[in-house]
Amino acid sequence: MTDRLAPPEFDPAAAAAAAARFAATAAADVSYALVDSPVGTLVAASTERGLACLTYEDHHGGVDAVLETIAARISPRILEAPTRLDAVRRELDEYFERRRTAFDLPIDWALVTPFGRRVLQATTAIPFGEVSTYGRIAAQAGNPRAARATGNALGANPMPIVVPCHRVLHTGGQGIGNYTGGVHRKEALLRLEGVLLG
Numbered sequence: 001m002t003d004r005l006a007p008p009e010f011d012p013a014a015a016a017a018a019a020a021r022f023a024a025t026a027a028a029d030v031s032y033a034l035v036d037s038p039v040g041t042l043v044a045a046s047t048e049r050g051l052a053c054l055t056y057e058d059h060h061g062g063v064d065a066v067l068e069t070i071a072a073r074i075s076p077r078i079l080e081a082p083t084r085l086d087a088v089r090r091e092l093d094e095y096f097e098r099r100r101t102a103f104d105l106p107i108d109w110a111l112v113t114p115f116g117r118r119v120l121q122a123t124t125a126i127p128f129g130e131v132s133t134y135g136r137i138a139a140q141a142g143n144p145r146a147a148r149a150t151g152n153a154l155g156a157n158p159m160p161i162v163v164p165c166h167r168v169l170h171t172g173g174q175g176i177g178n179y180t181g182g183v184h185r186k187e188a189l190l191r192l193e194g195v196l197l198g
Contacts, residue, residue: 028077028078028079028081029047029048029074029075029077029078030045030046030047030052030070030074030075030077030078030079031045031046031047031078031079031080031081031084031085032044032045032046032053032067032070032078032079032080032081032085033080033081033082033084033085033088033089034057034063034082035054035085035088035089035092037092037096037161038096038188038192039056039161039181039185039188039189040056040057040058040181040185041056041057041058042054042055042056042057042092042161043055043056043057043060043063043066043067044085044088044089045066045067045070045078045085046084046085046088046108047074047075047108047110049106049107049108049110050105050106050107050108051088051105051106051107051108051159051162052070052074052107052108052110052111052158052159053066053070053111053158053159054088054158054159054160054161054162055158055159055160055180055181056160056180056181056182056185059180059181059182069111070111073110073111074108074110074111087105088105088162091103091104091105091162092161092162095161096192098192101127101128101129102127102128103162105162107159107162107163111158112153112156112158113153115141115143115146115149115153116153116156116157118140118141118142119137119138119141119150119153119154120153120154120157120159120163120165121141122137122140122141123137123154123157123163123164123165123167123168124163124164125140126164126167126168128164128193129193129194129195130167130195131167131168131169131190131195132167132168132169133168133169133170133171134147134148134150134151134154134168134169134170134171134177135147135150135171136171137150137154137168138150141153147171150168151177151178154168154180155178155180156180157180160179160180160181161189164189165179165180166179166185166186166189166190167190167193167195176190
């Protein structure tokens with residue numbers, strides 16, 4: 001007669017907790033995680049369509065304020081689920097290690113206006129290590145006179161770094177322009193990409 005392993009004891013409390021975790025994960029419309037980076041902690045959030053938000057934690061009033069915006073504009077069913085954002089974390093790590101020059105993440109544009117989406121899509125076409133201007137991006141977005149509105153759309157970019165608004169500068173060398181996370185971060189990203197020296 002061979003010895004058989006006894007089945008593990010059934011633990012109703014552990015089974016209920018596992019079922020609750022699964023149900024919460026299955027019911028969430030938005031998953032989020034905090035992501036450490038060389039330019040500060042980022043709040044990353046995604047839906048089934050793709051990355052919806054990647055913002056600087058200290059710039060928008062903290063995690064709670066970011067999640068309130070997502071709850072109001074996408075869905076209140078939000079769950080902290082770091083493993084669902086592993087691809088985002090991996091691509092960011094590769095970018096900051098200079099092993100990635102373009103992101104391959106699907107994007108959910110739910111937090112962006114139609115004009116803002118055209119602006120940000122034009123911005124995603126600026127290659128790593130290159131820059132454009134507000135005027136040029138406005139023209140590519142279909143309204144060459146809308147440089148100021150383009151600047152506003154870039155300032156409202158919910159996915160900096162991945163949608164590289166740091167690559168858009170003032171026309172005619174009048175400085176590098178503003179940036180959602182602060183000019184110091186814009187300079188750091190442009191240094192990383194070899195646009196700025198030092």
